[in-house]
Amino acid sequence: MHPLAEKVLQGDVRATGRLLRDIDDRVGSWLDALSDLHPYTGKAYVIGITGNPGAGKSTLTDQLVSHYRRAGQRVAVIAVDPTSPYSGGAILGDRIRMQRHALDTGVFIRSIATRGQLGGISRSTADSVRILDAWGAGVILVETVGVGQDELEVARLAHTTVVVMAPGMGDEVQAIKAGILEVADVFCVNKADRDGAHSRGHGAGMLDLARETLRAKENEWLVPIVKSIASRGEGIGQLAEAVEKHKTWQQQSPVGLARQQMRAQGELDVVFRDLLIEAARHDLATEINAATHDVYERRATPYQAAQKLIAIFRGNPAR
Amino acid sequence: MHPLAEKVLQGDVRATGRLLRDIDDRVGSWLDALSDLHPYTGKAYVIGITGNPGAGKSTLTDQLVSHYRRAGQRVAVIAVDPTSPYSGGAILGDRIRMQRHALDTGVFIRSIATRGQLGGISRSTADSVRILDAWGAGVILVETVGVGQDELEVARLAHTTVVVMAPGMGDEVQAIKAGILEVADVFCVNKADRDGAHSRGHGAGMLDLARETLRAKENEWLVPIVKSIASRGEGIGQLAEAVEKHKTWQQQSPVGLARQQMRAQGELDVVFRDLLIEAARHDLATEINAATHDVYERRATPYQAAQKLIAIFRGNPAR
Numbered sequence: 001m002h003p004l005a006e007k008v009l010q011g012d013v014r015a016t017g018r019l020l021r022d023i024d025d026r027v028g029s030w031l032d033a034l035s036d037l038h039p040y041t042g043k044a045y046v047i048g049i050t051g052n053p054g055a056g057k058s059t060l061t062d063q064l065v066s067h068y069r070r071a072g073q074r075v076a077v078i079a080v081d082p083t084s085p086y087s088g089g090a091i092l093g094d095r096i097r098m099q100r101h102a103l104d105t106g107v108f109i110r111s112i113a114t115r116g117q118l119g120g121i122s123r124s125t126a127d128s129v130r131i132l133d134a135w136g137a138g139v140i141l142v143e144t145v146g147v148g149q150d151e152l153e154v155a156r157l158a159h160t161t162v163v164v165m166a167p168g169m170g171d172e173v174q175a176i177k178a179g180i181l182e183v184a185d186v187f188c189v190n191k192a193d194r195d196g197a198h199s200r201g202h203g204a205g206m207l208d209l210a211r212e213t214l215r216a217k218e219n220e221w222l223v224p225i226v227k228s229i230a231s232r233g234e235g236i237g238q239l240a241e242a243v244e245k246h247k248t249w250q251q252q253s254p255v256g257l258a259r260q261q262m263r264a265q266g267e268l269d270v271v272f273r274d275l276l277i278e279a280a281r282h283d284l285a286t287e288i289n290a291a292t293h294d295v296y297e298r299r300a301t302p303y304q305a306a307q308k309l310i311a312i313f314r315g316n317p318a319r
Numbered sequence: 320m321h322p323l324a325e326k327v328l329q330g331d332v333r334a335t336g337r338l339l340r341d342i343d344d345r346v347g348s349w350l351d352a353l354s355d356l357h358p359y360t361g362k363a364y365v366i367g368i369t370g371n372p373g374a375g376k377s378t379l380t381d382q383l384v385s386h387y388r389r390a391g392q393r394v395a396v397i398a399v400d401p402t403s404p405y406s407g408g409a410i411l412g413d414r415i416r417m418q419r420h421a422l423d424t425g426v427f428i429r430s431i432a433t434r435g436q437l438g439g440i441s442r443s444t445a446d447s448v449r450i451l452d453a454w455g456a457g458v459i460l461v462e463t464v465g466v467g468q469d470e471l472e473v474a475r476l477a478h479t480t481v482v483v484m485a486p487g488m489g490d491e492v493q494a495i496k497a498g499i500l501e502v503a504d505v506f507c508v509n510k511a512d513r514d515g516a517h518s519r520g521h522g523a524g525m526l527d528l529a530r531e532t533l534r535a536k537e538n539e540w541l542v543p544i545v546k547s548i549a550s551r552g553e554g555i556g557q558l559a560e561a562v563e564k565h566k567t568w569q570q571q572s573p574v575g576l577a578r579q580q581m582r583a584q585g586e587l588d589v590v591f592r593d594l595l596i597e598a599a600r601h602d603l604a605t606e607i608n609a610a611t612h613d614v615y616e617r618r619a620t621p622y623q624a625a626q627k628l629i630a631i632f633r634g635n636p637a638r
Contacts, residue, residue: 031622038620126621264615268607272625273596279629280595288587296583301357302445303350306591310598315634 002033008135009040011074013105016135020110023127034127037134044076044133047243048158049143050183055164056190059230060239061143065101067236073138076108078128080121080144080154108132122153122270129157155183156266160246162186162239184223186242191229220255221246280313287312321352327454328359330393332424335454339429342446353446356453363395363452366562367477368462369502374483375509378549379558380462384420386555392457395427397447399440399463399473427451441472441589448476474502475585479565481558483507503542505561510548539574540565599632606631 004022007015023030047064049057061077068075101107110132112124125142132140144154155161163184224242228235250256281288291305300308323341326334342349366383368376380396387394420426429451431443444461451459463473474480482503543561547554569575600607610624619627 034622035620038617042617261611261615265611267621268611268614268624271621272599272607272610272628275622275625276595276599276629276632277592280591288591291591292580292584292587295587296580298357298361301354302586302590303353303594305587306594309591310595313595313633 002029002036005033005036005134008033008037008131011105011136013108013135016108016131017110020128020131023131024124034130037131041130041133044129044137044140045160045247046129046140046142046158048155048161048183049141049164050145050155050161051164051188052166053145055166056230057143057164060162060164060188060190060228060236061141062101063230063233063236064139064141064240065107066233067240068139069101069104069106074106074108074136076110076132076135076137076140078125078132078140078142079109079111080125080142108135108137120270120274122157123274125154126157126267126270152183153266153270157263157270159250159263160185160243162188162243164188164190166190185221185246186239187223187225188235188239189225189227190235191231221249221253280309284309284313321348321355324352324355324453327352327356327450330424330455332427332454335427335450336429339447339450342450343443353449356450360449360452363448363456363459364479364566365448365459365461365477367474367480367502368460368483369464369474369480370483370507371485372464374485375549376462376483379481379483379507379509379547379555380460381420382549382552382555383458383460383559384426385552386559387458388420388423388425393425393427393455395429395447395451395454395456395459397444397451397459397461398428398430399444399461427454427456439589439593441476442593444473445476445586445589471502472585472589476582476589478569478579478582479504479562481505481507481562483509485509504540504565505558506542506544507554507558508544508546509554510550540568540572599628603628603632 004015004019008019019030019033022028023034049061049064051057058079061079065075065077101109110128112121112128129140129142142154142158161183163186165187167189224245226235226239226242228239230236250259287309291300291309294300295302295305323334323338327338338349338352341347342353368380368383370376377398380398384394384396420428429447431440431447448459448461461473461477480502482505484506486508543564545554545558545561547558549555569578606628610619610628613619614621614624
C-alpha cells in the first residue's frame with residue numbers, strides 16, 4: 001500500500017492534507033494512493049450546503065460540525081464557496097468563529113479554489129470526498145455557492161443537498177433562475193446574522209415557492225422546510241433530523257436508489273470528462289498549437305479545427 | 320449558402336434568433352450555417368461586463384447600448400448572468416427600463432441559460448458572438464456574473480473586459496477570491512441604484528486594491544478606473560472611451576497582439592472540449608452505462624472506469 005494512503009487510513013490529518021495536495025497537483029503516485037484507498041471508501045455521508053452569499057451557509061456549516069462532533073462522528077468540511085470563511089473569503093468575526101474547530105483532530109477542513117486547479121472543481125471535490133471518506137469522516141459537509149454549472153454539479157455529488165436561504169433577500173428569483181431549487185432535498189430558511197438586515201418579507205414568498213416545488217415532487221420526496229437561526233444555534237437539531245430522514249428514504253425508496261445510481265454516474269462523468277480532455281491536450285499539444293494558429297489567422301473555424309483534432313486523437317486523421 | 324445564414328447577413332432579426340436556437344438545440348444544418356457565416360465574422364468588438372450581483376451591470380449595459388446606438392452602431396447584448404433583467408431575473412422596474420430597446424431593430428438581445436444547455440455556456444456564448452457578428456453587430460456586450468469558472472472563461476472571450484463594482488459592498492474580497500481582478504481591462508466603480516444602500520466605504524479600499532493590481536501590470540496595460548452612476552447615465556462616455564483606448568492599445572502593443580492569440584486559443588479550446596466530450600458520450604453510450612454500473616457496484620474506481628473508456632474511444636481497448 002502507498003505510504004500516504006496507509007497514514008490516511010490511520011486518521012493522520014497531516015498525511016491526509018499532503019495527499020490531497022498531491023492529487024490536486026498530480027504529484028507522485030497520487031493515482032495509486034487513490035486506488036489503494038478505494039476499498040475503504042463509501043462509508044461517509046456527504047451533505048451539500050448550498051445557497052447565495054449572505055444566506056448564512058458557513059455559520060450553519062459550523063453549527064453542523066459541532067452537532068456531528070457531539071454525536072461522536074469525525075467530520076470533514078469541503079468549502080468550494082469563495083465567500084466562505086473556510087476558503088478565506090470572510091470578515092474577521094467569521095474567521096475567529098471558525099477557529100474553534102481548528103485544534104480538533106476529529107475535524108478536517110479543506111478548501112477548494114474555484115479556479116486555477118489543474119482539473120475542474122467537481123473532480124477536485126469528488127477526489128477530496130474519497131480521501132476524507134477513507135480518513136474516517138462519518139459526515140462530509142460540502143459548502144458551495146448556489147450559482148454556476150460547476151457548483152450545481154458539485155451539489156449533485158452529495159447524498160443530501162441542503163439549500164439555505166435568508167428570507168427577504170430576493171434569493172427566490174435568483175434561486176429559480178440558477179436552478180438551485182431543483183437540487184434541494186431539504187430547504188433551510190435561515191435568519192442571517194446581522195440584525196434587521198433582512199427584516200422585510202419574512203420568507204413568506206419563498207415558502208410559497210417551496211410548496212410549488214413540493215407539489216412537483218409529490219410522488220417522490222417531500223422536501224421539508226426547516227427554520228433556523230444558525231448564529232444562535234437554533235434549528236440545527238431539526239436540520240440534522242431532516243437530513244437523516246432523507247437518508248433513510250433513499251435507502252428504502254426505488255427513487256432514492258435510482259438517485260444513488262445517478263450519483264455514481266456523476267462521479268464517473270466528472271473524472272471521465274477531465275481525463276479525456278487532459279489526455280487529448282497532452283497528446284496533441286503540437287497539433288493544438290497549429291490549430292490555434294489556423295483559427296487566429298481565420299483559415300479555419302473553431303469547429304473545423306476541433307473536428308480535425310478529434311479525428312487525430314482517435315487515430316483516424318484521414319476522416 | 321444556408322438560407323438562414325443568408326438572412327442573418329441581411330440583418331434579419333428573426334432569422335438570427337432562429338439560427339441561434341437551432342445551434343443551441345443542434346437542429347438542422349446548424350454547423351453548415353456557422354461555416355457559411357465564418358468569412359463574414361471578425362468585425363464586431365466584444366466587451367465583457369462582469370461583476371457581482373447588485374453592482375449595477377445591467378443598468379450599465381443598458382446605458383452602453385444607448386451610447387453605441389447614438390454612435391450609429393448595431394449592438395448585441397448577450398446576457399449569461401442569471402440575475403440580469405435581460406435573462407429574466409429582475410425586478411419589475413428593470414424590466415420596464417429594458418423595454419426601450421425592445422423595438423429597436425438595431426439591437427439584438429440574447430440570453431444564455433447558465434445551465435441546461437446541450438453544450439457549455441462558454442461555447443453557447445462563443446457561437447452567439449459569431450452569429451451576431453455576422454448579423455452586423457459593431458459591438459457585442461456580454462454580461463456575466465463574476466463568479467465560477469464558466470463565467471471567467473466567458474470573460475476571456477471578450478476583447479475588453481469591464482469589471483463593475485459598487486463601493487462599500489465588500490465586493491473587493493470576493494473579487495480577489497474569484498479572480499475577477501485578473502480579467503479586468505477596465506474597472507468601473509459604479510454607484511448602484513438604491514439610495515443609501517452602499518453609503519459606507521465609498522470604494523476607497525477598492526481603489527487601493529485596484530492600484531495594487533496596476534502595479535503588477537506595470538509593463539502591460541494600465542487598468543484605468545472609471546467612475547459612473549449608471550442609473551443617471553453619468554460616466555458612460557468615459558467608460559466607452561476607456562474601452563476604446565484598450566482596443567487601440569491591443570492593436571499596437573505586442574502584449575495586446577498576444578492576447579488576441581489567447582482569444583483564438585480560448586475559442587478553439589471551448590469548442591474542442593465540448594465536441595470531444597459529445598463524441599465520446601455519443602459513441603460510447605453502452606460502454607458508459609456498463610462503466611457506471613461498475614462504479615456503482617464499487618467494482619471499479621471512477622478513474623479505472625474512465626481510463627478504460629478513453630482507451631476504447633481511442634480505438635485501443637487492449638491498453
